[in-house]
Amino acid sequence: MALRQPLTQLTKRATTSQISKFASTPVSSLWLSKQEKGLATAVPPVTQDATSSKGPTAMVFMNMGGPSTTDEVGDFLSRLFADADLIPLGRLQNYLGPLISRRRTPKIKKQYAEIGGGSPIRKWSEHQCEEMCKILDKTSPETAPHKPYLAFRYANPLTEEMYNKLLADGFGGGRGGRAVAFTQYPQYSCSTTGSSLNELWRWRNKLEGPRAGGVDPAGAIQWSVIDRWPTHAGLVEAFAQNIEKTLATYPAERRDKVVLLFSAHSLPMSVVNRGDPYPAEVAATVYAVVQRLGMRNPYRLVWQSQVGPSAWLGAQTSDTVHNYISRGQKDLALIPIAFTSDHIETLYELDKEVIGETGLDSVKRVESLNGSKVFIEALATLAKAHLESGRACSAQMMLRCPGCTSERCAASKEFFGSQTWARADSVVG
Template identity: 75%
Template sequence: MSFRSPFAIPRHIWNSAAPSAVRPVARSLVGCTSYQRSRFATAVPPVTQDATGSKGPTAMVFLNMGGPSTTDEVEDFLSRLFADGDLIPLGRLQSYLGPLIARRRTPKIQQQYSDIGGGSPIRKWSEYQCKEMCKLLDKMSPETAPHKPYVAFRYAAPLTETMYEQLFADGFGNGKGGRAVAFTQYPQYSCSTTGSSLNELWKWRNRLEGKRANGEADPAGTIQWSVIDRWPSHPGLIEAFAQNIEAQLKTYPAEKRNEVVLLFSAHSLPMSVVNRGDPYPAEVAATVHAVMQRLGFSNPYRLCWQSKVGPKAWLGAQTSDTVQEYVKRGHTDLILVPVAFTSDHIETLYELDLEVMEEANSPGVKRAESLNGNPVFIQALADLALEHMNKGELCSRQLTLRCQGCTSERCLGQKKFFAGKENEALVL
């Protein structure tokens, strides 16, 4: 498959071979262009700490990797991505190889974003999901209202530091206190995704209102953070996935429906990360099992992994290879299920729709809808947030446990901060 995810290091960087040409796209995504070309900024009016609820207001901050809203933003997006050693560890050569890879990949990735409508829809969906969730929370939990929506992307606007400055402008922190919940939009935890976003949030907290900002270890009036760091088998998430699969199954003839193979696809990881003890593969598998349990194990299914690139070992089997192999064997009715993404972005709209499905060349190969604006999913987000706030926990117990092979001092410091003083001794 000619597609190479922006997460991964292209083979030609390692092998010094010429980059492959961009394969022409056989079809376009009708109806995607208008929202993918737009920038959707959420206006958040200032709040005061004596607002409606006895425990409010509450800032709800969605964390995600983000994506370029226009093709002009691609190079900056890639530069930040390849500079992140948590996501793509390049060792001592990171500062040299990162910018080199970003520059060389920019034209190809710009073409891919152009093919899906001119940019990623992830900002539009993230801001919509967060805003709608906050509307529900205002009704479900008036004592912590008003709930104010924010988005902090790791590699694209709005960046973490921009979000933090907006919190200040809206009356949180800077001596005024207030509560904020960091809500990862990666349902399954990985050090490369949620871990990286939390490292970035911790870094900017320290720079803007922590020890590095004013010399105090724990200044008064700072934002009080808690974290929803994983939710791979939450019933609402599982229900949303299951309903989308059931809707796609109905497009097949009734006599064939139970024979359709369900292929759950998640972004792969280098085996070096997996072997370090990253919990992501197990948590993705937990999501898949819960969805199949909800479906009554009605169909044969497999979990596969997309976006492998380069000569090093990655978690497999790969989605593209799996589809090709099953079609050759006569399993021509397949449903791809993006199980680790909470909205459409380049991995679904380009890699799955315009690479994997087209190369399969079989009308029976289809994809379940992404979660996007699914009301069942948005209700699940609100239920998760309410449960988190009612429990009063700063983070899950899982967050306090480092990977077996972790040697990162940054990870250690971040986990101790989010675990809080009562639980920081658990982080070793």
């Protein structure tokens, strides 16, 4: 997400040595995905409990994904740097993309080795989606059974793999059926949710569009989108409960003075000025959480992972921690507010680089949502409300950024906004 403008500027004016320096930037400086540690953590098995035969409904979790093993890092980076939505390199895309990904691979492998040998994002995403579907089978029997799928942007299972699995499972291909594209970024950005939706739109056209073997549009998969949910009550509650657990580890007399640092991936100011809604939506999440906590603790929203020569949204997380400690404020709790599970930016950048370098046990990170039952219930509540709404997507999704010039983005929004979507209570068996 955050690499769009810096790399564009890099191709315009950077020297060969600057490009080389950028290519070796630590992986924690990029928003690669919602990756996490805990590879040894067992995830409970899931068995579906369909309570109706009026479905099925495919529930597709969209995310960037991450390499599950160090051997997958190279392919992951190759796909990432080939994405012009995320990293527009213009006519140099085919040259700079492979160059940067090859040069970064060895260092990134070492970083993944340090957080457990790979990203367990697939494990947690599968767990969250499957558990959500189990709940939906009971709470929304009109659209059951709900079948879980993942669509990762740069790692397996890729969007293409997911779409082909939908077809193999009986969705679309002339047979109709419904699917929900559920973004796992609570706050919308054109470079994350937008990129994933553009990829989904591309594969829909390729596999079910006018040139896809004459598939009748009426028999294609009918899509709807959960495109953002920054202030959903269940999401806020899940964050708040995890923060309260961390605050409880501080002595009672210091507890209300702990500074809460909500950390999210930054954006180049050029992207902010284009009108990307992400900063405002992250801020909305933060304010909703501190309200739920009773506004007891001082707090700030800070931004991590700045990279490249251009101006970025600040203040930076690492600088903020250093500055507060230098002023004597050593009770700090870092909260990754824009991700729903651990990933390399929490486990490596925050834990090892930011917190680890302080050497202070009073600087802590709040646990990520991961397998939180409160969070999974929130996902199910959100999905049920969406199914009952009859809406293809939010009104906000249809509004392009004021400075948007991407025709691909415009076409993708037009497609998803035009999808017909029956209310859950109107489905007949």
